[in-house]
Amino acid sequence: MLLPEHDFVKPATLAEGLAVLRDAPGDVRLLGGGTDVVFNMRCRLLTPDTLLSLKDLPELQGIAVLPDGSLQLGAACRLTDLVAATVLTERYPALVKAFRAVASRHVRNLATLGGNLCLDTRCWFTNQTKEWRDAKGPCLKTGKDVCHAIAGAPVCVALNNADSPPALIALEATVTLASSRGERRLGLQDFYREDGIRHTVLEPDEILTRVTIPPTTDRLVFLKETARQGMDFSYGAIAVRADGSGATASRLRIVLGSLTTAPRLLAGAAERLAVLGLGDDGLDAACATLRDELGPLTNLYSPAAYKRELARILLRKAVLELREMQA
Amino acid sequence: MKKGFITLHVNGDAHEVLVSSQHTLLDVLRGKLKLMGTKEGCTTGSCGVCTVNNGRGEAVLSCLTPALEWADQSITTIEGLEKNGRLAPIQQAFVEYHAVQCGFCTPGVIMSAQAVLNLTPAPTEEDINDGLAGVICRCTGHIKVKEAIRHVGEFGPTP
Numbered sequence A: 001m002l003l004p005e006h007d008f009v010k011p012a013t014l015a016e017g018l019a020v021l022r023d024a025p026g027d028v029r030l031l032g033g034g035t036d037v038v039f040n041m042r043c044r045l046l047t048p049d050t051l052l053s054l055k056d057l058p059e060l061q062g063i064a065v066l067p068d069g070s071l072q073l074g075a076a077c078r079l080t081d082l083v084a085a086t087v088l089t090e091r092y093p094a095l096v097k098a099f100r101a102v103a104s105r106h107v108r109n110l111a112t113l114g115g116n117l118c119l120d121t122r123c124w125f126t127n128q129t130k131e132w133r134d135a136k137g138p139c140l141k142t143g144k145d146v147c148h149a150i151a152g153a154p155v156c157v158a159l160n161n162a163d164s165p166p167a168l169i170a171l172e173a174t175v176t177l178a179s180s181r182g183e184r185r186l187g188l189q190d191f192y193r194e195d196g197i198r199h200t201v202l203e204p205d206e207i208l209t210r211v212t213i214p215p216t217t218d219r220l221v222f223l224k225e226t227a228r229q230g231m232d233f234s235y236g237a238i239a240v241r242a243d244g245s246g247a248t249a250s251r252l253r254i255v256l257g258s259l260t261t262a263p264r265l266l267a268g269a270a271e272r273l274a275v276l277g278l279g280d281d282g283l284d285a286a287c288a289t290l291r292d293e294l295g296p297l298t299n300l301y302s303p304a305a306y307k308r309e310l311a312r313i314l315l316r317k318a319v320l321e322l323r324e325m326q327a
Numbered sequence B: 001m002k003k004g005f006i007t008l009h010v011n012g013d014a015h016e017v018l019v020s021s022q023h024t025l026l027d028v029l030r031g032k033l034k035l036m037g038t039k040e041g042c043t044t045g046s047c048g049v050c051t052v053n054n055g056r057g058e059a060v061l062s063c064l065t066p067a068l069e070w071a072d073q074s075i076t077t078i079e080g081l082e083k084n085g086r087l088a089p090i091q092q093a094f095v096e097y098h099a100v101q102c103g104f105c106t107p108g109v110i111m112s113a114q115a116v117l118n119l120t121p122a123p124t125e126e127d128i129n130d131g132l133a134g135v136i137c138r139c140t141g142h143i144k145v146k147e148a149i150r151h152v153g154e155f156g157p158t159p
């Protein structure tokens, strides 16, 4: 099936791209590798007037270590290039594991970091062909006030299914958003919103240009649960970061992905583990906080009870792995 | 642009083609250049039969990328592997190992296999698995395919 007709624009510089974004009439859609956008255009979930290709923008390229030891990743870096970068494989093996968990090499050879961070939320009803959706009519995301996946849902509860956000949030990464008005920088955890339709705080005139990871010697573990090995979206993923070594840690950051509309930072569980240690007592206490901390979960893609159990299992597995690691 | 001429370097030849923003790279390879070796399968990125190699010899899905993104870029399709009437080593190995059943996915599988060999001329088991994870043969499986890749990795081209 042909893609919806649009104006394809490939700017030479970021400034030029930002001007197009500000001035082009109608709906402008940013294009990284296109592995999500092209699919959604084919399903007529997206019918932009303009596609703005960011892939070759010089300002969005490169992997650099800054003087203070921070790592800076350009938003147009391909996941393949991040997986192959020695600074990353040496310093952040678990982050590389998260990048590698995305789809297949075939997709990662096209897909970009910016595209993974901004990946649209997904739902089993909406992310289907137009013919499928037309059988039931529009939903919250496609223009009506009804959710066909979860009866009575007041807001769109589609899930954030991207693999790299949990690990990057655990590492306290920040994102830089540029517009023709200027630049702003915020913590990645504050980039996401609990709304399946406007799932990030990105303004219509903004482009995510880079990701910055502050220096750290902490341990990091990333785990992803899927139905199949090889290539699959996640049922649930976790990133756990801790200082210290073995079973002792005084500061942890735990992030769950793919269970909710925004990746979920678990402060309570992290606090329990910091106080009680990573031994079995600490682990039990941390798991006991999950139910309250996760709050209500939807049955989207998998039942809420399964999601809660999966969260516990992921936390256990991650902490067991962490315990074996020295700083 | 909504429609315009771009130059595509396909299998070493430069082609000036009129491309619309409605076309994916796959549409242009098959519809405009009549290179029918590359197949259209799921068009959702899941099956991998539309795999071609980019200018770096990596496997990419031609169904998930707008054709206009490929202006002035190089692409190798299954038609480009054979040189002077001789099959490429990986193609020859597919013949010898019977790594083909119905054949529909074969171009995509061979271009995925070629990409593995381009990146890692002596691939490990993990390299091969990782390189084949994005392409699916529904008839049979990947055992014979893996044997063929391993053969080229170990012995290089068969004489």
Ligand SMILES: Cc1cc2nc3c(=O)[nH]c(=O)nc-3n(C[C@H](O)[C@H](O)[C@H](O)COP(=O)(O)OP(=O)(O)OC[C@H]3O[C@@H](n4cnc5c(N)ncnc54)[C@H](O)[C@@H]3O)c2cc1C
Pocket (backbone or CB within 6 Å): A029, A030, A031, A032, A033, A034, A035, A036, A037, A038, A039, A054, A075, A076, A079, A101, A102, A103, A104, A107, A110, A111, A112, A113, A114, A115, A116, A117, A118, A119, A120, A161, A162, A163, A164, A202, A206, A207, A208, A209, A231, A232, A233, A234, B044, B045, B046
């Ligand atoms: C078969 C298949 C399997 C997949 N499996 C996985 C998986 O396991 N895990 C996973 O995480 N993803 C998966 N994906 C989804 C997707 O391929 C990846 O998330 C990929 O990283 C998206 O990157 P992209 O550059 O192709 O994004 P694009 O499709 O180009 O863009 C995605 C979104 O981000 C926006 N965007 C892109 N770049 C920027 C930027 N710089 N600033 C602001 N907004 C931007 C776009 O407008 C769009 O809304 C899969 C896709 C397919 C087809």
